[in-house]
Amino acid sequence: xxxxxxxxxxxxxxxxxxxxxxxERISFDNHTIIVDTANSxxxxxxxxxxxxxxxxxxxxxxxxxxxxxxxxxPHNGEDLGKLARKLVPESKIIFxxxxxxxxxxxxxxxxxxxxxxxxxxxxxxxxLEDAVKTVTIQPPYYSSKALGAIRKRMSxxxxxxxxxxxxxxxxxxxxKTKDLEQHVELSASSIENRKRHLKSLFGxxxxxxxxxxxxxxxxxxx
Amino acid sequence: xxxxxxxxxxxxxxxxxxxxxxxERISFDNHTIIVDTANSxxxxxxxxxxxxxxxxxxxxxxxxxxxxxxxxxPHNGEDLGKLARKLVPESKIIFxxxxxxxxxxxxxxxxxxxxxxxxxxxxxxxxLEDAVKTVTIQPPYYSSKALGAIRKRMSxxxxxxxxxxxxxxxxxxxxKTKDLEQHVELSASSIENRKRHLKSLFGxxxxxxxxxxxxxxxxxxx
DNA sequence: GATAAACCTTAAAAAAACTATGGTTTCATT
DNA sequence: AATGAAACCATAGTTTTTTTAAGGTTTATC
Numbered sequence: 001x002x003x004x005x006x007x008x009x010x011x012x013x014x015x016x017x018x019x020x021x022x023x024e025r026i027s028f029d030n031h032t033i034i035v036d037t038a039n040s041x042x043x044x045x046x047x048x049x050x051x052x053x054x055x056x057x058x059x060x061x062x063x064x065x066x067x068x069x070x071x072x073x074p075h076n077g078e079d080l081g082k083l084a085r086k087l088v089p090e091s092k093i094i095f096x097x098x099x100x101x102x103x104x105x106x107x108x109x110x111x112x113x114x115x116x117x118x119x120x121x122x123x124x125x126x127x128l129e130d131a132v133k134t135v136t137i138q139p140p141y142y143s144s145k146a147l148g149a150i151r152k153r154m155s156x157x158x159x160x161x162x163x164x165x166x167x168x169x170x171x172x173x174x175x176k177t178k179d180l181e182q183h184v185e186l187s188a189s190s191i192e193n194r195k196r197h198l199k200s201l202f203g204x205x206x207x208x209x210x211x212x213x214x215x216x217x218x219x220x221x222x
Numbered sequence: 223x224x225x226x227x228x229x230x231x232x233x234x235x236x237x238x239x240x241x242x243x244x245x246e247r248i249s250f251d252n253h254t255i256i257v258d259t260a261n262s263x264x265x266x267x268x269x270x271x272x273x274x275x276x277x278x279x280x281x282x283x284x285x286x287x288x289x290x291x292x293x294x295x296p297h298n299g300e301d302l303g304k305l306a307r308k309l310v311p312e313s314k315i316i317f318x319x320x321x322x323x324x325x326x327x328x329x330x331x332x333x334x335x336x337x338x339x340x341x342x343x344x345x346x347x348x349x350l351e352d353a354v355k356t357v358t359i360q361p362p363y364y365s366s367k368a369l370g371a372i373r374k375r376m377s378x379x380x381x382x383x384x385x386x387x388x389x390x391x392x393x394x395x396x397x398k399t400k401d402l403e404q405h406v407e408l409s410a411s412s413i414e415n416r417k418r419h420l421k422s423l424f425g426x427x428x429x430x431x432x433x434x435x436x437x438x439x440x441x442x443x444x
Numbered sequence: 445g446a447t448a449a450a451c452c453t454t455a456a457a458a459a460a461a462c463t464a465t466g467g468t469t470t471c472a473t474t
Numbered sequence: 475a476a477t478g479a480a481a482c483c484a485t486a487g488t489t490t491t492t493t494t495a496a497g498g499t500t501t502a503t504c
Contacts (some may be wrong), residue, residue, distance in 0.1 A: 060453050066305040106376070115378035134366075140373045144360050150230070151362045153373060155335035177481060192482070194461095208470090209481085286498050397448060414451070428448085430501090 004031045004136070005055055009044035009080070010063040010096070019061065021127045026132055039068040048084050054094050057091045058078050059135060061086055062114075064097035064104060072179030081112040092135045096120055102220045103169055109150075115139035117146045160221065165176035167194055170201075171220045172213045226358070227254045227277055227323065231266035231302070232285040239372045241283065244347045248354055254344040255354075263297035270306050279313045282306055284336075286319035288317070303334040314357045318342055324371050324442045325391055331372075341367035366387060375440030379425050382443065389416055393434045 003211030006023055007037050010016045020035040036057070038044035042068070051057055062084070064077040081093055095108055109116060115135045119128065122143035133143035142150060162167070175183065180191050195212070199205050201213035216222045228245055232238045236358030242257040258279070260266035266288070273279055284306070285301040303315055317330055330336065337357045340349065344365035356363035364372060382390070388406050397405065417434070421427050424437035435442050438444045 043430060109373075109376040112381050113373070138366050138370075140369055142369070144356075147362055147364070148360075150372065151331075151335070154331040154375065157332050159383070161381070178479090189464065190462050193463095195481095196483085224460085310452095409494050411495065415493075418452085 002029075002031045004028070004033045004059070004144045006033060006035045006059045006061065007038065007044075007047055007051070007057045007059045008035060008061040009038045009047075009066070009077070010061070011039050011066050013039055019128070022128050023132065026129050028129075028133060028136075041077075041080060044080055045083065048080070048087060051091075052054075052087050056088050057090045059094060059115075059132060061094050061096060064095055064108070072147075077128070078108055078111060081108070081114060085112055092116070092139060094118060094131055094141065096123065098134060102152070102217070103165075103222050105146060105149050106153065106220075116141040118143040121145065141191035149220055152218070154222075158219065159222075160198075160201075164194060165221070166196060166222055167191060168198065168216050169211060171195075171209050172217070177209070224251075224253045226250065226255045226280045226354075226425060227283070228255060228281045228283065228354070229266075229269055229273070230256045230257055230283040231260045231269075231288070231299070233261050234282070235261055239351070246351050246352065248351050250355060250358075252349075262408070263299075263302060266302055267305065270302070273303040273313075274309050278310050281314045281316060281337075283316050283318060283356060284331070286317055296314065300330055302332060303330070303336060306393040307334055313405060314361060316353055316357060316363065318345065324374070324439070325394075327368060327371050328375065328442075337361035339368045340365040343367065347395050371442055374440070378441045378443075380441065380443075382420075385422060386416060387443070389413060389420050390420065390435060390438050390444055393417075393431050394439070399431070 008016055008019045008023070011021070016037050016039060023035045025034050026033055036047060044062075048057075048060070053147050053148045062081055066075050066077055066080070066134070068152060077095065081095065081164065084091060084093055092115040093112065095112070095114045096118050097104060097108075098120045103166055105117065108117065116131050118131060118141075122145050127143055131141045131143070161185055167180060170183050171177070171181055176190070177191065177195070181188055182189060186194070195209070198216075199207065199212050202212060204211040204215050213222060230238055230241045230245070232241070238259050238261060242259055246255050250256055251415065258269060260269050262276060266284075268278075270282070271434045273392050283373050284299045285304055287295050288299055288302070298321075299317060306313060306315055313339040315334065317334070318340045319326060319330075319334045320342045327339065330339065337346065338353050339427070340363075344367050349365055352361045353365070385408060386408055389402060392402055398416070399413065400410070403410055406413060408416070417431070420438075421429065421434050424434055424441065426433040435444060
């Protein structure tokens with residue numbers, strides 16, 4: 001009789017209770033599943049750090065957005081994921097995110113390379129169970145919407161460098177072209193050139209920025 | 223009571239019988255599943271073409287390697303996949319391949335963007351059923367080993383252009399550096415530069431080509 | 445130990461990317 | 475319709491990167 005230790009970190013107390021309820025009822029070979037929870041960046045961090053010198057968690061579920069109490073600058077789960085990877089590399093990490101935002105997914109897949117990624121609207125008892133099992137037996141597990149995003153990225157052949165991505169990202173969040181210089185370490189002129197170049201890559205020559213970011217979104221870059 | 227039409231194309235008669243046997247026994251809402259089969263590039267092509275003007279297949283399972291009878295030059299399923307996409311874009315395509323060869327997977331994901339990809343050693347009744355259901359409800363479906371390969375690609379940040387990829391690929395199949403000029407449209411000198419550059423990207427400076435292609439394989443590029 | 449391939453260095457040439465400048469178009473607001 | 479702001483475009487000079495050729499050194503193989 002093995003025990004499978006799970007840590008779930010989410011700042012919504014209620015949803016976390018839901019996770020705990022579901023997870024602990026999973027029947028999986030002859031494992032006993034124990035779910036520990038934390039509802040802030042800080043407490044999650046502490047639990048991970050403490051685990052280093054005691055029982056390591058088998059799986060850590062991690063919300064991408066964690067609002068620490070009394071602050072409004074969100075600590076993101078990505079940092080916590082990186083920390084966990086470093087401290088307890090043997091723990092499997094599954095990210096949970098409320099949006100299937102490609103930009104975020106891509107960034108997390110690169111910086112943390114988690115063993116699983118679930119878009120919150122995909123989460124239900126069945127997918128949670130699948131995730132736990134897949135991740136312990138043969139990672140990775142990606143939920144349906146996450147897979148959709150990944151598919152888009154894999155099926156395109158366009159390769160962008162960091163500056164391109166930054167330009168696309170900032171355009172997509174409404175940054176004006178003239179203000180882009182503050183975010184991209186390039187001259188205004190180069191930025192314009194790159195925008196032109198991007199538009200030709202995405203087949204939106206002579207169209208406006210909206211067309212560009214729409215195309216980039218469709219191909220999974222934003 | 224709907225009917226779900228499936229075409230399975232594989233040059234091994236026996237395995238195809240296996241697929242048919244399993245697939246037709248899947249219970250899926252109130253669908254009747256009908257499996258049609260073809261065991262060569264030619265017959266598969268014909269069935270797909272014929273389907274254009276009659277009942278389209280809902281799903282086409284497609285073996286990546288198809289040896290046509292009496293020839294030894296394998297027609298690959300990739301071409302057939304491209305054809306199917308063109309003729310019957312509404313049919314879902316699931317590729318099956320015996321190796322989890324990243325180069326092939328990447329190439330197929332780009333050129334055909336199939337709705338599913340299964341590595342043959344992952345195929346069993348359960349995964350087949352999952353594939354059918356996932357692909358009809360919310361594609362894509364990737365089998366476990368395929369996901370492993372995809373994960374590698376997504377988690378790395380290295381981006382290579384076509385020349386780099388071609389160099390890596392040819393090195394991996396044993397092409398000698400001096401013969402590379404015939405495949406890469408670059409001077410010998412440039413090829414050496416790029417090899418050096420690649421080795422630094424993959425952290426195999428001052429090591430030999432084997433180390434490079436091993437590293438590239440590990441990261442999912444070959 | 446002779447030979448072929450791989451590897452490295454250098455310097456020149458070519459290509460690509462960047463930048464500054466000055467102008468034109470587009471769009472929203474009045 | 476007039477105006478101002480932002481977006482867009484074209485040109486040309488500059489910088490950076492990539493390619494190339496030519497030469498030599500190391501490594502592996504028979």
